[in-house]
Amino acid sequence: MKHHITICPVTRIEGHAKVTILIEENEVKNALFQVLEFRAFEHFIKNRPIEELPILVTRICGLCSTAHHLASIKAVDHIFGLEIPDEARNLRLMLHLAGIIHSHLLHFFILYLPDLMLSDVPLQKRGFTELLRRYPSLIKQALKVRIFAHKVLEALAGSSIHPTGAVPGSFSKPLEHEVRMELLSLCNEAQRTYSQILNSIRPHIERFLSQSELNIPSNYLALYDETDLALYDSPTIKAISSNGNVIDSFDPCNYLEHINELVVEWSYAKAPFLTKLGYPDGFYRVGPLARINIAEKIDSDWAESLKVEYGFRSGIVINSTRHYNLARLIEIAYCLDKICELLKDPSIERESILRSVPRKLKIVSNEGIGIVEAPRGTLIHHYRVNDEGLVTHANMIVATVQNTPIISRDIRILVTKIIEREGVNEEKIWREVTALVRDYDPCLSCSVHSIGSPLTIEIVLSNTNSIVRLPKDLK
Numbered sequence: 001m002k003h004h005i006t007i008c009p010v011t012r013i014e015g016h017a018k019v020t021i022l023i024e025e026n027e028v029k030n031a032l033f034q035v036l037e038f039r040a041f042e043h044f045i046k047n048r049p050i051e052e053l054p055i056l057v058t059r060i061c062g063l064c065s066t067a068h069h070l071a072s073i074k075a076v077d078h079i080f081g082l083e084i085p086d087e088a089r090n091l092r093l094m095l096h097l098a099g100i101i102h103s104h105l106l107h108f109f110i111l112y113l114p115d116l117m118l119s120d121v122p123l124q125k126r127g128f129t130e131l132l133r134r135y136p137s138l139i140k141q142a143l144k145v146r147i148f149a150h151k152v153l154e155a156l157a158g159s160s161i162h163p164t165g166a167v168p169g170s171f172s173k174p175l176e177h178e179v180r181m182e183l184l185s186l187c188n189e190a191q192r193t194y195s196q197i198l199n200s201i202r203p204h205i206e207r208f209l210s211q212s213e214l215n216i217p218s219n220y221l222a223l224y225d226e227t228d229l230a231l232y233d234s235p236t237i238k239a240i241s242s243n244g245n246v247i248d249s250f251d252p253c254n255y256l257e258h259i260n261e262l263v264v265e266w267s268y269a270k271a272p273f274l275t276k277l278g279y280p281d282g283f284y285r286v287g288p289l290a291r292i293n294i295a296e297k298i299d300s301d302w303a304e305s306l307k308v309e310y311g312f313r314s315g316i317v318i319n320s321t322r323h324y325n326l327a328r329l330i331e332i333a334y335c336l337d338k339i340c341e342l343l344k345d346p347s348i349e350r351e352s353i354l355r356s357v358p359r360k361l362k363i364v365s366n367e368g369i370g371i372v373e374a375p376r377g378t379l380i381h382h383y384r385v386n387d388e389g390l391v392t393h394a395n396m397i398v399a400t401v402q403n404t405p406i407i408s409r410d411i412r413i414l415v416t417k418i419i420e421r422e423g424v425n426e427e428k429i430w431r432e433v434t435a436l437v438r439d440y441d442p443c444l445s446c447s448v449h450s451i452g453s454p455l456t457i458e459i460v461l462s463n464t465n466s467i468v469r470l471p472k473d474l475k
Contacts, residue, residue, distance in 0.1 A: 053072050066095060071379045141197050
């Protein structure tokens with residue numbers, strides 16, 4: 001017997017995705033996680049002045065706009081040969097940390113938590129509305145912490161989405177003293193609130209940890225720092241295997257020699273892989289789970305204690321997909337600690353930050369690469385420009401694109417295990433597969449790649465009962 005299971009749309013994620021599963025004689029023949037959105041930002045920004053890109057690329061996504069802004073400005077700094085003053089770098093870092101908190105809180109407490117705390121609710125009713133009805137105090141507390149992150153983003157960049165704070169070589173403005181002190185007070189309050197949240201959900205986390213999870217070995221990739229969790233900047237990208245062995249370690253500017261991308265016919269997202277291992281052995285995971293697995297040390301006592309509580313041990317890789325969600329909780333604590341630390345530094349008030357903004361920009365290099373750890377993983381912006389500073393080439397490898405091949409593989413393994421236990425139970429497959437996808441928190445608006453094949457746009461003119469096709473030469 002043949003089964004063709006289609007899950008569309010996958011709910012409680014950012015963007016539009018489709019899962020297609022083909023089963024014959026109780027064997028999974030294929031499982032595809034398909035990205036349906038066509039964005040093509042790499043083409044939109046061609047021939048634009050390079051200094052415009054840090055603003056333009058924020059429109060790729062409302063959730064990841066801060067990460068795109070900062071990866072882009074780092075590439076622009078590279079092209080103009082600019083060194084960043086410490087105070088300006090700290091403001092950029094704070095902006096980035098606030099963006100991660102803003103995104104992680106949304107995913108864990110609004111999109112994922114129904115899977116954890118509403119397991120007794122029918123799938124059709126398992127969502128934010130029921131969660132809010134049962135746990136109103138918890139959700140209000142989570143939103144309170146998110147409002148703090150929102151205030152930091154507004155103070156630094158004018159808006160919680162589509163930020164404009166970072167400028168070539170510097171930052172657009174220092175924090176005023178009154179604003180810094182107010183944010184510091186709010187940050188201390190947010191830490192207390194978040195600690196209360198973690199205490200209230202501890203029984204659910206303990207139940208989660210006691211359950212056997214689907215552990216699927218994979219490779220991992222992230223920025224790496226010997227002394228801390230590398231979220232904004234690092235001289236090294238590190239890739240490890242499922243048992244913690246180092247597969248590759250390289251300068252971020254040399255990523256093209258170490259990461260390859262395959263165009264697939266069933267999705268608008270490409271399939272990146274580690275060149276050293278080849279396709280498909282070189283597929284890898286990015287994001288919070290990869291970062292916590294790769295980081296040898298985290299410069300936050302709070303985050304380190306949460307690592308121990310949630311089962312992360314130094315030198316031992318956790319392959320459970322569900323631990324992505326626990327890694328997000330650790331990173332929220334880390335980001336709150338770091339923002340408090342940065343807000344205690346009065347140097348971010350200095351007017352010298354404005355004086356460091358270059359008056360004239362000169363092309364020093366015709367190529368620039370900027371890499372940060374976005375909420376969902378390693379984000380690469382790579383631009384080439386002509387001598388007039390107009391973009392001639394752009395390549396963006398976003399986090400979700402790197403995870404999509406692994407998601408397809410994980411779906412196939414998961415469905416195979418379900419069939420082995422209880423046959424083709426479509427309701428169980430639907431429930432478990434959608435929860436698996438949400439573990440990764442995919443951001444599908446960030447699928448900026450096109451696949452290079454021609455597209456036909458058809459416009460139906462109802463008043464003349466005719467169809468216009470663009471481009472006109474496509475019939």
